[in-house]
Amino acid sequence: MLDVAGLESAYGDSQILFGIDFRVKEGEVVTLLGRNGMGKTTTVKSIFGLVKPRAGSVKINGQNLTGADPHRIALAGLGYVPEGRQVFPTLNVEENLRATARPGKWTLQRIYELFPRLEERRRNMGNQLSGGEQQMLAIGRALMTNPKLVVLDEATEGLAPLIRADIWACLERLKSEGEAILVIDKNVDALTKFADRHVVIEKGRVVWTGTTEQILATPDVKDRFLHV
Template identity: 85%
Template sequence: MLSVEHLEAAYGESRILFGIDLAVADGEVVTLLGRNGMGKTTTVKSIFGLLKPRAGRVSVDGADLTGADPHRVAQAGLGLVPEGRQVFPTLSVEENLRATARPGKWDLAKIYALFPRLAERRRNMGTQLSGGEQQMLAIGRALMTNPRLIVLDEATEGLAPLIRADIWACLARLKAEGEAILVIDKNVDALTRFADRHVVIEKGRVVWTGTTAEILATPEVKDRFLHV
């Protein structure tokens, strides 16, 4: 479904990505791993048109979306849970969810079933939520676009352990329902419980790819590229 080929990107004269290749098939969960500052978020921004690539190709089902405006990427079926959550602060939980809604299997009732806490706080403003609740809302908002692929940038960064567990359970449930997911996070042990494949980047280049079985059998990958 999603294909990223030889992607290059820069901020001004500072090159960040040097030929990133990755792909996500329908119903597949793929992780994008690497230490801070290695190009993970830049890859996501380049996919979603928030940063225009210098070279390479981004496509969905073969349709070229390289450098397309973000709304076109969303229309193609990609939903983003951005780093920092970026919920609408002056809208209520329910208004946040309705703001991005498109017809499909995900509606308010299903989001509230996935995250009962959002149902309890549906009239609260975005600024009145905890970090964990904001992350639930950001995921719910992305799902309300009824995407074919949901992309999570730093899925559990800064969250308490119990909330992290809730987010991992949510992602496992989404996978069981056939959702395609591309996820960035530092918790490799949690990701290997439900992800299918892993892409590791170092200084803007892909340095390792493999299945969950392969990454578990290759501890030197974590030691070399993922540990601080």
């Protein structure tokens, strides 16, 4: 599905990634873990062509799309829920959902079934929504592209506990329906309840990777690489 190999990226003269390697298989949930500023978001932006890699490769279903423009990455089957949500502020909920929609199993009605609150607020503008509602909308918008893999950067950052629970329930449902997911979040305990594998990044390098069973059996991973 997604194969990232030897990925190196920089902002100007400041190199951020130093050979990132990981894979996401069809129907698999993989997490990117690490403290703030370690390169997780840069990894995602490099996958989506928002940052042009200096070296390495990004392959989607075997097609080399390293550094391709974001619309080509989307057409190849990746849906993006960016950090900060980035919903269209002057479009209403329904317009946001339809803006980048592609035919497939995820329809407007299915999004409203997944997030009933969005149907209630369908005529409200993006900038009239709460943070939690904007995150639901960002996820719904990504699903409306009918992707093969959904990528979420900071899935629940800054959200109230009840909204976080709604987002986790959403991701668990997506997994049960066979969606592949790559997710960044700081809530390791919640992630280990449904994720298959975990990739830990420290200073732009992969320093640990393993299954949920392995990370639960290796508590020093959290102590060494995840705690502030």
